[in-house]
Amino acid sequence: DTGVSQDPRHKITKRGQNVTFRCDPISEHNRLYWYRQTLGQGPEFLTYFQNEAQLEKSRLLSDRFSAERPKGSFSTLEIQRTEQGDSAMYLCASSLAAGGSDGYTFGSGTRLTVV
Amino acid sequence: AQSVSQHNHHVILSEAASLELGCNYSYGGTVNLFWYVQYPGQHLQLLLKYFSGDPLVKGIKGFEAEFIKSKFSFNLRKPSVQWSDTAEYFCAVTGSARQLTFGSGTQLTVLP
Numbered sequence: 749d750t751g752v753s754q755d756p757r758h759k760i761t762k763r764g765q766n767v768t769f770r771c772d773p774i775s776e777h778n779r780l781y782w783y784r785q786t787l788g789q790g791p792e793f794l795t796y797f798q799n800e801a802q803l804e805k806s807r808l809l810s811d812r813f814s815a816e817r818p819k820g821s822f823s824t825l826e827i828q829r830t831e832q833g834d835s836a837m838y839l840c841a842s843s844l845a846a847g848g849s850d851g852y853t854f855g856s857g858t859r860l861t862v863v
Numbered sequence: 864a865q866s867v868s869q870h871n872h873h874v875i876l877s878e879a880a881s882l883e884l885g886c887n888y889s890y891g892g893t894v895n896l897f898w899y900v901q902y903p904g905q906h907l908q909l910l911l912k913y914f915s916g917d918p919l920v921k922g923i924k925g926f927e928a929e930f931i932k933s934k935f936s937f938n939l940r941k942p943s944v945q946w947s948d949t950a951e952y953f954c955a956v957t958g959s960a961r962q963l964t965f966g967s968g969t970q971l972t973v974l975p
Contacts, residue, residue, distance in 0.1 A: 852897075
């Protein structure tokens with residue numbers, strides 16, 4: 749058990765459908781991050797929350813992507829009108845300290861396959 | 864902007880061999896450096912991190928890394944690898960950004 753939970757573990761969807769993923773960070777961690785990882789690549793940053801505020805968004809995060817963290821606890825990542833290029837592992841991480849001095853803790857990820 | 868390069872895409876070693884995985888970063892300011900490991904089917908796990916102080920950092924499972932500022936490097940080492948070390952290894956950095964920037968990873972295969 750990593751302490752960061754992600755749901756679902758796997759999602760297969762048809763192109764054009766909307767999908768939503770959930771991340772539950774370690775309870776005392778106020779910082780939450782979303783990353784995307786494709787085969788053979790390292791994780792790429794998508795977005796960052798401190799408490800409920802979304803403080804940074806990557807240029808990778810197109811208008812079809814939206815993330816929320818309404819009460820500063822769990823977070824959701826929604827992809828609208830999915831495309832085959834969205835197929836990837838979506839990772840969530842959390843940390844307590846700025847800059848990750850406590851070490852970012854990652855969840856097991858949600859693997860999205862768009863068919 | 865910060866970036867990380869891992870030059871070895873795939874490394875194959877026999878058990879008991881010594882390991883060194885290269886990591887170079889690009890950033891002009893103060894950096895925090897990390898090595899993560901991802902075992903097959905598992906989540907990313909922190910091996911070690913460097914923030915300040917002794918540039919030789921010891922992590923879990925017998926791994927260590929040395930921060931050489933003049934070379935912008937943070938290479939990962941282990942004196943004697945085991946079959947169970949087979950995994951993908953990622954170097955990462957935070958600089959001005961609050962989030963991690965990862966390298967592309969090195970797949971390590973240890974032959975029994």
